[in-house]
Amino acid sequence: xxxxxxxxxxxxxxxxxxxxxxxxxxxxxxxxxxxxxxxxxxxxxxxxxxxxxxxxxxxxxxxxxxxxxxxxxxxxxxxxxxxxxxxxxxxxxxxxxxxxxxxxxxxxxxxxxxxxxxxxxxxxxxxxxxxxxxxxxxxxxxxxxxxxxxxxxxxxxxxxxxxxxxxxxxxxxxxxxxxxxxxxxxxxxxxxxxxxxxxxxxxxxxxxxxxxxxxxxxxxxxxxxxxxxxxxxxxxxxxxxxxxxxxxxxxxxxxxxxxxxxxxxxxxxxxxxxxxxxxxxxxxxxxxxxxxxxxxxxxxxxxxxxxxxxxxxxxxxxxxxxxxxxxxxxxxxxxxxxxx
Amino acid sequence: xxxxxxxxxxxxxxxxxxxxxxxxxxxxxxxxxxxxxxxxxxxxxxxxxxxxxxxxxxxxxxxxxxxxxxxxxxxxxxxxxxxxxxxxxxxxxxxxxxxxxxxxxxxxxxxxxxxxxxxxxxxxxxxxxxxxxxxxxxxxxxxxxxxxxxxxxxxxxxxxxxxxxxxxxxxxxxxxxxxxxxxxxxxxxxxxxxxxxxxxxxxxxxxxxxxxxxxxxxxxxxxxxxxxxxxxxxxxxxxxxxxxxxxxxxxxxxxxxxxxxxxxxxxxxxxxxxxxxxxxxxxxxxxxxxxxxxxxxxxxxxxxxxxxxxxxxxxxxxxxxxxxxxxxxxxxxxxxxxxx
Numbered sequence: 001x002x003x004x005x006x007x008x009x010x011x012x013x014x015x016x017x018x019x020x021x022x023x024x025x026x027x028x029x030x031x032x033x034x035x036x037x038x039x040x041x042x043x044x045x046x047x048x049x050x051x052x053x054x055x056x057x058x059x060x061x062x063x064x065x066x067x068x069x070x071x072x073x074x075x076x077x078x079x080x081x082x083x084x085x086x087x088x089x090x091x092x093x094x095x096x097x098x099x100x101x102x103x104x105x106x107x108x109x110x111x112x113x114x115x116x117x118x119x120x121x122x123x124x125x126x127x128x129x130x131x132x133x134x135x136x137x138x139x140x141x142x143x144x145x146x147x148x149x150x151x152x153x154x155x156x157x158x159x160x161x162x163x164x165x166x167x168x169x170x171x172x173x174x175x176x177x178x179x180x181x182x183x184x185x186x187x188x189x190x191x192x193x194x195x196x197x198x199x200x201x202x203x204x205x206x207x208x209x210x211x212x213x214x215x216x217x218x219x220x221x222x223x224x225x226x227x228x229x230x231x232x233x234x235x236x237x238x239x240x241x242x243x244x245x246x247x248x249x250x251x252x253x254x255x256x257x258x259x260x261x262x263x264x265x266x267x268x269x270x271x272x273x274x275x276x277x278x279x280x281x282x283x284x285x286x287x288x289x290x291x292x293x294x295x296x297x298x299x300x301x302x303x304x305x306x307x308x309x310x311x312x313x314x315x316x317x318x319x320x321x322x323x324x325x326x327x328x329x330x331x332x333x334x335x336x337x338x339x340x
Numbered sequence: 341x342x343x344x345x346x347x348x349x350x351x352x353x354x355x356x357x358x359x360x361x362x363x364x365x366x367x368x369x370x371x372x373x374x375x376x377x378x379x380x381x382x383x384x385x386x387x388x389x390x391x392x393x394x395x396x397x398x399x400x401x402x403x404x405x406x407x408x409x410x411x412x413x414x415x416x417x418x419x420x421x422x423x424x425x426x427x428x429x430x431x432x433x434x435x436x437x438x439x440x441x442x443x444x445x446x447x448x449x450x451x452x453x454x455x456x457x458x459x460x461x462x463x464x465x466x467x468x469x470x471x472x473x474x475x476x477x478x479x480x481x482x483x484x485x486x487x488x489x490x491x492x493x494x495x496x497x498x499x500x501x502x503x504x505x506x507x508x509x510x511x512x513x514x515x516x517x518x519x520x521x522x523x524x525x526x527x528x529x530x531x532x533x534x535x536x537x538x539x540x541x542x543x544x545x546x547x548x549x550x551x552x553x554x555x556x557x558x559x560x561x562x563x564x565x566x567x568x569x570x571x572x573x574x575x576x577x578x579x580x581x582x583x584x585x586x587x588x589x590x591x592x593x594x595x596x597x598x599x600x601x602x603x604x605x606x607x608x609x610x611x612x613x614x615x616x617x618x619x620x621x622x623x624x625x626x627x628x629x630x631x632x633x634x635x636x637x638x639x640x641x642x643x644x645x646x647x648x649x650x651x652x653x654x655x656x657x658x659x660x661x662x663x664x665x666x667x668x669x670x671x672x673x674x675x676x677x678x679x680x
Contacts, residue, residue, distance in 0.1 A: 316656070
């Protein structure tokens with residue numbers, strides 16, 4: 001299978017690495033070969049080579065401060081939409097930055113790929129949170145896959161578990177800890193650190209960005225809740241249509257007070273049906289110690305899926321990370337490969 | 341797809357119920373139809389009807405104390421192996437009782453079905469714990485599926501998550517609480533009940549059998565550990581080749597003592613690689629409060645899967661139950677239906 005990688009930052013480079021490392025395994029155990037024929041990145045330029053790009057060369061070039069146009073193949077340096085549609089490939093992996101207001105340019109890239117008869121894998125929350133319905137219909141009409149395991153809880157099996165398994169169990173609600181940075185901050189605050197100190201710690205560890213708004217104001221969790229509402233309940237609203245509160249108003253005192261009552265404050269994202277309406281929200285909640293979500297510490301994420309048929313199922317795992325996100329992409333590529 | 345149900349106890353009846361309830365959903369949403377053409381049970385007799393058995397009639401007959409031979413169709417009342425092989429069906433669902441020493445008669449039934457060109461779904465731990473390698477090769481050689489989601493943690497997505505997703509993430513160890521009865525007993529003992537009282541409570545609630553050996557001596561967890569060792573690490577040993585200790589020697593004092601050290605005693609089943617050797621064991625272990633397994637209370641089960649690529653993923657969910665197990669079977673039937 002010929003693959004385009006659009007976006008070659010942390011996740012894109014992680015995908016190149018995992019494809020290199022697992023090349024023999026995939027060929028031997030799965031009978032699959034993924035041949036990267038195009039890479040494009042807004043900052044790093046692009047390269048196209050129908051016979052296949054040397055991924056070691058591409059990674060070394062970037063690691064040593066170079067540009068993708070220096071890699072063996074045809075150079076690309078403009079907007080990739082035209083290139084995507086004309087490229088000879090079976091799947092595009094879209095890993096550009098998330099914009100929750102416009103979902104662009106990712107959505108245009110995805111439409112170009114689907115028009116070019118390519119399956120699409122994305123780790124980008126924007127297009128799935130804002131345009132899931134359109135894009136999944138567009139893909140289905142062309143007999144193509146549109147997969148996005150990496151958008152929620154990175155490589156932890158979650159979206160695929162819902163879509164391929166629990167979707168038929170009559171899901172009533174999903175509720176969880178969908179942002180590792182804020183969960184880390186709350187965990188440290190419970191140990192006695194102030195919000196400011198805990199935030200600084202999380203920035204030192206690389207969990208929180210220098211501009212931490214998307215995490216601490218709940219927007220990242222909100223994007224994931226929107227994705228879940230779209231996939232599970234067929235919602236079609238924009239993330240900012242749902243109520244969203246972050247952790248900026250939570251104090252260390254609040255955390256200590258509820259702890260004495262056998263509870264823990266967590267930033268909870270959830271979506272559920274109320275009559276015929278899809279509801280969703282993000283905000284701090286007091287969770288009883290006996291609930292599986294209460295024990296989720298540090299940068300881990302977790303989601304409890306409440307169903308008619310199998311009761312409560314909780315999945316706990318990493319919510320971010322280069323390797324983890326790359327594995328999410330690989331799982332989607334293998335799912336596509338398995339259907340060829 | 342035409343389906344045979346072999347074993348019509350709690351789980352078998354649950355499967356009939358879920359197929360009835362979800363008939364419209366499956367037709368409309370999945371484009372799938374499961375038509376039960378044969379039911380056989382050692383105690384309740386059997387019926388075969390190539391046009392399809394009326395499942396309402398079969399359930400009502402059994403609920404009112406009747407026998408399957410009274411149900412509209414051709415009566416069956418002998419050993420079903422010959423019948424299985426000749427029956428006109430695409431899938432056999434095997435749900436007879438578990439025998440961990442011989443895995444019979446289940447293994448013979450499964451071989452008969454594979455020889456008769458049927459896919460096989462089972463909820464029976466015996467054949468998968470003892471004969472996974474043979475049976476999976478037998479199935480693969482005939483281009484057939486051999487699926488068993490319901491054998492470990494009933495309908496909680498677990499076996500499918502491992503086989504379809506995490507299997508490529510370089511799994512190093514799996515470790516978990518695989519028996520709900522003993523977890524319930526330990527949870528109650530931690531609250532102050534004696535072992536004997538907690539056991540009686542679990543019998544009242546229907547968790548533990550009148551003969552509770554298979555649970556309290558760890559054999560049920562051992563069977564599940566063997567299944568995981570077979571599927572993940574390609575082990576080919578019998579369950580009783582692995583060290584196994586139950587909870588009969590755990591005292592309320594032990595539980596209270598370790599609680600003061602921030603730990604909880606859990607009956608832990610695990611399997612891992614040591615060099616080229618597959619290791620596995622079942623026994624009580626002290627689990628730190630901070631580990632996701634420590635918070636798993638009552639009759640819930642959980643498994644932590646430690647991988648190279650996605651770190652630690654923990655799945656928590658029900659470990660037993662009629663509806664839950666029936667959903668596990670349905671998920672396997674849908675997986676087969678999706679590939680037709």
